[in-house]
Amino acid sequence: MHAHEILQIILFFGLGIALTPIVGRYMAKVFKGERTFLHPILAPVERFVYRVTRTDPNHEMTWLHYLAGVCIMTVVGAVSLFGILMTQQWLPLNPQGLPNLSWHLAFNTAWSFTCNADWQSYSGEGVMSYFSQTVGLSVHQFLSGAAGIAVLAAVGRALKRASVKSIGNFWADLTRCLLYIVIPLSILWSIPLAWQGCPQTWKAYPAAHLVEAYTTQVPKTDDKGNAVNGADGKPVMVDARVDTQLIPVGPVASFEACKQIFTNGGGWYGVNSAHPLENPTPLANFLEMLAIIVIPMAQVYMFGLMIGNKKHAWTIFAVMLSLFVLSFIVAWWAESQPNPVTAPFHPNLEGKETRFGVMNSTLWGAACTAIDNGSVNSMHDSWMPLAGLMPMWNILVGEIFFGGVGCGMYCMMFHILIAVFIAGLMIGRTPEYLGKKLGAWEATWAVVGVLGPNAACLIPTAMSCMIPSVISGTLGNNGPHGLSEILYAYGEAANNNGSAFAGLNANVPWHDVALGIAIIIGRFAPIAAALAIVGRLASKKTVEASVGTLPTHGWTFGLTLTGVIVIVAALTFFPAICLGPLVEHGLMLAGRTF
Amino acid sequence: MIIKVTLQSILQTIAWTIVCGVILPLLLTVAFQTLFPYQANGSLITVGGKLVGSELLAQQFTGDKYFWPRPSANSYGSSPSGLVTSSGSNLGPTSAQLQTNVQANAKALRAAHHLPDNAPVPADLVFASASGLDPHISPEAARFQVARVAAARGLSADRVAALVEQHVELSQWGFLGEPRVNVLVLNLALDNEVPGKQP
Incomplete structure (x- = not known):
């Protein structure tokens, strides 16, 4: 622990907290349709968008209509993205001449990006054309994030209403979110990233002449490109000289800002923000990390303003922040411990970049999983078992320690409702939330919102373990760490995170399809549940708070909520976690290898 | 609807x-x-009108006359057939392969620097980077290699050490990130120091 590390941590959390009320108030204004300082420039653009998309922003929707808007837009996005990925070979802006994707990779990627998960079974610089990255993937990083925040805006709005059936207009929420919040922030953030070294060009990859060319061995091939086998049945090896290095560039800076701000996390390059061209310097790293937390932290404050209860929002904020900070501290501590397997070499720098070191790698890892971002600046697969458990825990709990843009807060609402329900039952009162009486409808949907993603994680994880070809052909590591790789993959898919224990070779039909389906369930189960709950609550009458009403702020409520979160997640995942990281930790201390 | x-x-x-x-x-x-x-x-570096690399991407160096970068799981992005996409080893903490790699890297480094079997080696030189393209090594890892480079180039160790110290980048703005040395930039500076000494 050094002074400069502590300073970075304080500055990181301090700036995030300081920006929360500023950005949160601005976001609430945008969604209430009030004038902001950007209106003089952007209001005409907003009106123009409404005109070309035939939107009446004042037309109010029911919760089902709103849900249809979110779902159908995502389907349209996924289909069009699938089309682009399957035809990129014939589309423009493909200077490397990259081929079309396989159907299963295109399926997985299309859903992953339109559902804000941004899981990647591929390495962008070797697979995606500039067209696919910019006109395809990047657009859905904007749209999927905006859809999430729009849903949260509707949730907040509906909770404030009484005795009405409508919850707002999805297209207006989407347009305002993109125009006033995300596009300005993306432009703002891309400037320092470009200054620090992210490329922004459309030219082909330049070929550099290596300072020290070298010779390596490659399998000999015949005229048809088939490997030639020698008399012993092994491939014949011949010398090949390597004197060039292709430098993968592209319009990275403009792509990168939205990827970080909107909790997408789908990187331009295969190793995401560990790549020196995607995350060139410690300053770029700090700004990219700050971008992860800005909107997710602010959304809690925005929610508080929209429901008219800031005390409630700050209590939720405190719960989220404490659990986030706790996961970081455990990860940093565990990652700084010696590993008997690789002794005497210490610290564990496998899969870490020199410019970031252990602290910035674990802080990023905790941030990108507590918040549903899923970008990485180190390889989580190579973390120590208990350190790697922390990102996994953050994901499995359901991405609610601020969580994804929009979804972090509305997923937290499910836990709040369960907490309120349990507390109400304990003292024998009808549970209330924000002046609304809760019934079987709300409780049922809250459980759907929590257990839907959990089932979408554990069931395919178990199925994967039963498929011999998955076990023999896709794992990057053996022993308990192999189970961790599968569990992490399906956990992140079901919670739309997108980070990975990247040793898993996920680009096979089973994983691509199963992960894609887990992503779809993990996206729509919570959205449907949230809208169903608030749609019903908006139509109910508000009851005045009485002496017997349990307050939804303060220590008692905060601790109850924390208890509910931990108990629900532990009951669901403790057995799986035991068989993965916990067993591995014990075996590692004993020096066992696999 | x-x-x-x-x-x-x-x-x-x-x-x-x-x-x-x-x-x-x-x-x-x-x-x-x-x-x-x-x-x-792409932060491209040209020497004498020839593009030699990107300041931000590591290249493979194996000769004694050069400083060596960190181990790479993707052969520093280049191969006879072209681009190799960025990648870490993704080996977990109980991986037998990781144990083998680390011990082999340490053994090779000790042999190349004429050190005894249990001599300490900087951790960043035995563990593979996240991207396979990490352009930096720690200042300790650069100092570790000074004697070998100086001997191979027939320079005094002091002169090479001074060059290394010139190329140490401290934490950005005094507190962000870790101190480091850019290997490609350092090696180009070495070549510049002793013209015509390229192998």
Whole structure:
């Protein structure tokens, strides 16, 4: 622990907290349709968008209509993205001449990006054309994030209403979110990233002449490109000289800002923000990390303003922040411990970049999983078992320690409702939330919102373990760490995170399809549940708070909520976690290898 | 309702594809190519009119006359057949392969630097980087290699050590990130120091 590390941590959390009320108030204004300082420039653009998309922003929707808007837009996005990925070979802006994707990779990627998960079974610089990255993937990083925040805006709005059936207009929420919040922030953030070294060009990859060319061995091939086998049945090896290095560039800076701000996390390059061209310097790293937390932290404050209860929002904020900070501290501590397997070499720098070191790698890892971002600046697969458990825990709990843009807060609402329900039952009162009486409808949907993603994680994880070809052909590591790789993959898919224990070779039909389906369930189960709950609550009458009403702020409520979160997640995942990281930790201390 | 929502979804998707997927990246390209032309093109380094690499990407160096970068799981992005995509080893903490790699790296480094079997080796030189393209090593890892490079080039160790110290980048703004040395830049400076000494 050094002074400069502590300073970075304080500055990181301090700036995030300081920006929360500023950005949160601005976001609430945008969604209430009030004038902001950007209106003089952007209001005409907003009106123009409404005109070309035939939107009446004042037309109010029911919760089902709103849900249809979110779902159908995502389907349209996924289909069009699938089309682009399957035809990129014939589309423009493909200077490397990259081929079309396989159907299963295109399926997985299309859903992953339109559902804000941004899981990647591929390495962008070797697979995606500039067209696919910019006109395809990047657009859905904007749209999927905006859809999430729009849903949260509707949730907040509906909770404030009484005795009405409508919850707002999805297209207006989407347009305002993109125009006033995300596009300005993306432009703002891309400037320092470009200054620090992210490329922004459309030219082909330049070929550099290596300072020290070298010779390596490659399998000999015949005229048809088939490997030639020698008399012993092994491939014949011949010398090949390597004197060039292709430098993968592209319009990275403009792509990168939205990827970080909107909790997408789908990187331009295969190793995401560990790549020196995607995350060139410690300053770029700090700004990219700050971008992860800005909107997710602010959304809690925005929610508080929209429901008219800031005390409630700050209590939720405190719960989220404490659990986030706790996961970081455990990860940093565990990652700084010696590993008997690789002794005497210490610290564990496998899969870490020199410019970031252990602290910035674990802080990023905790941030990108507590918040549903899923970008990485180190390889989580190579973390120590208990350190790697922390990102996994953050994901499995359901991405609610601020969580994804929009979804972090509305997923937290499910836990709040369960907490309120349990507390109400304990003292024998009808549970209330924000002046609304809760019934079987709300409780049922809250459980759907929590257990839907959990089932979408554990069931395919178990199925994967039963498929011999998955076990023999896709794992990057053996022993308990192999189970961790599968569990992490399906956990992140079901919670739309997108980070990975990247040793898993996920680009096979089973994983691509199963992960894609887990992503779809993990996206729509919570959205449907949230809208169903608030749609019903908006139509109910508000009851005045009485002496017997349990307050939804303060220590008692905060601790109850924390208890509910931990108990629900532990009951669901403790057995799986035991068989993965916990067993591995014990075996590692004993020096066992696999 | 469904038909109307579908139509609006299509119109919205097209509208935002044009704004976020076409106009925004093109505007930013013009801006950044004007403001930061060096960075926008990939921080390319040319020596004598020849492109020799990117300041931000590691290259393979194996000769004794050069400082060596960290181990790479993707052969530093280059191969006889072209680009190798970025990648870490993704070996977990109980991986037998990791144990083998680390011990082999340490053994090779000790042999190349004429050190005894249990001599300490900087951790960043035995563990593979996250991207396989990490352009930096720690200052300790650079100092560790000074004697070998100096001997191979027939320079005094002091002169090489001074060059290393010149190339140590401290934490950015005094507190961000870790101290480091850019291997490619250091090696080019070495070549510049002793012209005509390239192998």
